[in-house]
Amino acid sequence: MGNTMRSVYCGQLKAANIDEEVTLCGWVDRRRDHGGVIFIDLRDREGIVQVVFDPDGEENFALADKVRPEYVLQVKGKVRARDAATVNPNMATGEVEVYGTGLEILNSAETPPFQLDSHITVGEDVRLRYRYIDLRRQEMQKNLYFRSKVTTAIRNYMDENGFLDIETPILTRATPEGARDYLVPSRTHEGQFFALPQSPQLFKQLLMVSGFDRYYQIAKCFRDEDLRADRQPEFTQIDIETSFMDEEGIMSVTEGMIRKLFQDLQGVDLGEFDRMPYSEAIEKYGSDKPDLRIPLEMVDIKDLMKDVEFKVFSGPANDPKGRVTAMKVPKGGEIPRKKVDAYTKFVSIYGAKGLAYIKVNDKDDLENGLQSPIVKFLPAEVCRAILDRVEADNGDLIFFGADTHKIVTEALGALRCKLGEDLNLYTRDWAPLWVVDFPMFEATDNGGLTALHHPFTAPSCSPEELQANPAEALSRAYDMVLNGTELGGGSVRIHDQGMQQAVFQILGIEEDEQREKFGFLLDALKYGAPPHGGLAFGLDRLIMLMTGSESIRDVIAFPKTQTAACVMTDAPGSVGADQLKDLHIRLRAKPQAQEQKSESQTK
RNA sequence: GGUCCGGUAGUUCAGUUGGUUAGAAUGCCGGCCUGUCACGCCGGAGGUCGAGGGUUCAAGUCCCUUCCGGAUCGCCA
Numbered sequence: 001m002g003n004t005m006r007s008v009y010c011g012q013l014k015a016a017n018i019d020e021e022v023t024l025c026g027w028v029d030r031r032r033d034h035g036g037v038i039f040i041d042l043r044d045r046e047g048i049v050q051v052v053f054d055p056d057g058e059e060n061f062a063l064a065d066k067v068r069p070e071y072v073l074q075v076k077g078k079v080r081a082r083d084a085a086t087v088n089p090n091m092a093t094g095e096v097e098v099y100g101t102g103l104e105i106l107n108s109a110e111t112p113p114f115q116l117d118s119h120i121t122v123g124e125d126v127r128l129r130y131r132y133i134d135l136r137r138q139e140m141q142k143n144l145y146f147r148s149k150v151t152t153a154i155r156n157y158m159d160e161n162g163f164l165d166i167e168t169p170i171l172t173r174a175t176p177e178g179a180r181d182y183l184v185p186s187r188t189h190e191g192q193f194f195a196l197p198q199s200p201q202l203f204k205q206l207l208m209v210s211g212f213d214r215y216y217q218i219a220k221c222f223r224d225e226d227l228r229a230d231r232q233p234e235f236t237q238i239d240i241e242t243s244f245m246d247e248e249g250i251m252s253v254t255e256g257m258i259r260k261l262f263q264d265l266q267g268v269d270l271g272e273f274d275r276m277p278y279s280e281a282i283e284k285y286g287s288d289k290p291d292l293r294i295p296l297e298m299v300d301i302k303d304l305m306k307d308v309e310f311k312v313f314s315g316p317a318n319d320p321k322g323r324v325t326a327m328k329v330p331k332g333g334e335i336p337r338k339k340v341d342a343y344t345k346f347v348s349i350y351g352a353k354g355l356a357y358i359k360v361n362d363k364d365d366l367e368n369g370l371q372s373p374i375v376k377f378l379p380a381e382v383c384r385a386i387l388d389r390v391e392a393d394n395g396d397l398i399f400f401g402a403d404t405h406k407i408v409t410e411a412l413g414a415l416r417c418k419l420g421e422d423l424n425l426y427t428r429d430w431a432p433l434w435v436v437d438f439p440m441f442e443a444t445d446n447g448g449l450t451a452l453h454h455p456f457t458a459p460s461c462s463p464e465e466l467q468a469n470p471a472e473a474l475s476r477a478y479d480m481v482l483n484g485t486e487l488g489g490g491s492v493r494i495h496d497q498g499m500q501q502a503v504f505q506i507l508g509i510e511e512d513e514q515r516e517k518f519g520f521l522l523d524a525l526k527y528g529a530p531p532h533g534g535l536a537f538g539l540d541r542l543i544m545l546m547t548g549s550e551s552i553r554d555v556i557a558f559p560k561t562q563t564a565a566c567v568m569t570d571a572p573g574s575v576g577a578d579q580l581k582d583l584h585i586r587l588r589a590k591p592q593a594q595e596q597k598s599e600s601q602t603k
Numbered sequence: 604g605g606u607c608c609g610g611u612a613g614u615u616c617a618g619u620u621g622g623u624u625a626g627a628a629u630g631c632c633g634g635c636c637u638g639u640c641a642c643g644c645c646g647g648a649g650g651u652c653g654a655g656g657g658u659u660c661a662a663g664u665c666c667c668u669u670c671c672g673g674a675u676c677g678c679c680a
Binding site (some may be wrong): 030032033034035036037038039041050052054055068069082083085086088090091094111112113114115117118119120121122123124125126128175176177178179180198201223224225226227228229231349350351450451452453454455457561562563565567 | 604606609610613614615629630631635636637638639640641642643671672673674675676677678679680
């Protein structure tokens with residue numbers, strides 16, 4: 001190891017190094033002082049090794065006595081085997097230790113605000129305030145180390161497959177659809193604003209027009225929307241675009257990448273990915289990103305409920321927009337009543353007014369074998385038909401949803417995931433799949449249509465067919481889903497000006513607006529745009545899944561809090577009057593509540 | 604924007620129907636200890652109970668407002 005103050009990393013020492021003279025650099029993880037002998041666990045990014053000082057080395061021993069946690073040390077010493085009785089099997093380097101013959105304190109450290117031990121839990125706000133210390137923890141080191149390995153593997157894979165890494169602007173223009181933009185005021189253009197890209201979507205399409213044929217970028221994207229455990233205002237996409245490839249080609253090359261990452265970095269063979277039409281995902285699993293580790297499925301019983309007197313069921317059954325469905329939970333009869341009540345409350349979040357159920361004690365005894373608040377409203381032959389259709393067995397529990405299609409689907413879809421988690425129903429570790437055959441559009445609240453994917457997605461029909469029946473049209477889009485998380489999505493794009501204008505028209509984007517916002521794209525489509533398409537992966541989510549993290553915050557070095565702030569740097573912050581003047585910006589008078597906040601922050 | 608959970612020692616938490624000097628663990632400081640590894644033993648220091656207001660003889664505890672962190676619905680083409 002040249003050009004460095006160390007000869008080897010602490011965490012790399014093992015029996016093979018015995019008798020070597022080494023120089024280590026690292027942080028004091030822990031010090032154990034036995035009066036006559038001092039143990040220092042020295043930590044660097046590769047791991048921890050035990051260093052021993054005894055009074056024979058007078059000066060070093062006195063120094064070792066002064067050392068405290070998180071001091072930065074340079075230690076010279078000799079690697080030696082531990083006595084059989086003192087080997088530590090819980091430690092990667094536990095077979096050896098370093099007998100310290102030289103010690104230099106490179107820097108002292110104040111007592112850290114929290115302990116770095118892995119067995120101590122610390123509130124996330126404290127961790128984020130002192131993120132540079134938090135990142136010293138082994139778990140975080142491991143996550144970011146792994147992230148680096150993944151991005152390197154991605155670059156290698158893309159390079160091997162002929163993709164070029166091309167950067168696109170961060171300062172760009174606002175787009176009319178999609179998420180809220182982060183805006184950057186222009187100094188040189190009074191009253192005008194840049195937007196940070198929600199994704200490099202249009203630029204990568206233009207690169208295809210330019211003939212680069214295969215592009216990729218590990219790109220920062222920005223969306224000013226409310227945060228979640230898997231959503232940050234700035235996040236990273238593996239952005240990919242190709243020319244002269246159809247959806248099969250694109251899915252094949254990107255699936256190959258994900259499969260290789262899992263194989264090479266985790267030793268997991270994901271196999272060939274399943275394919276599922278969007279409609280099946282919604283109808284069976286209540287989600288466009290179904291978690292197929294969970295064996296539960298929704299089974300429609302709308303036809304059985306049309307004529308029952310029980311209005312809760314017959315109402316939606318006779319409403320074209322309604323949905324009535326059953327979901328069998330094998331062995332669900334063991335779920336306590338209290339838990340069922342909790343699930344009722346859970347589905348109410350999604351607008352469900354109740355959660356009917358039947359506990360199947362004896363499927364052959366319709367009189368007394370079914371335990372349920374609703375069975376008395378249902379004719380025996382309907383009960384029989386339900387049991388047959390869901391293939392119920394004794395001990396099963398059947399949940400029901402009856403409401404609008406949207407509410408039933410979302411509520412039971414969410415319940416399905418919750419049951420999977422609570423009852424640990426997972427049948428496998430990894431369930432990758434492609435969701436395909438998305439609709440082009442979905443209805444908006446005010447009766448219009450909006451792009452389900454984005455407005456540059458190609459339909460799988462002609463412009464004429466599209467305009468004749470836009471609501472039914474399917475797109476050439478595809479999403480990659482892993483364990484109920486949308487890892488990435490993409491589509492074959494429109495490369496024809498007429499088709500693009502047809503889509504804008506259906507979306508209600510008028511010609512002058514088309515010109516203003518997308519004129520450059522429409523122009524580009526005129527000058528020889530090749531057939532093209534692509535896909536973008538959420539890198540943070542991918543790393544989160546691969547490392548088993550609870551939140552993408554744990555795989556991002558410096559993430560934001562739920563209010564999109566950074567508690568370490570205190571960003572965002574206020575700026576001086578001069579800066580605002582340069583940007584031609586005058587702030588509105590603050591409401592009083594706001595003033596209290598900024599005062600408490602400036603102290 | 605809505606709903607829910609949380610904020611008490613550096614940290615993680617407990618704190619009863621409102622009632623004496625707000626506790627524990629861990630960390631920290633000092634002492635002892637030559638084989639520990641979440642070392643051990645003895646002693647010590649350490650608190651604007653998130654902030655503001657109110658009720659009360661009395662508030663960590665009850666009420667109102669507000670800030671912060673998290674989960675979630677809406678939102679996220």
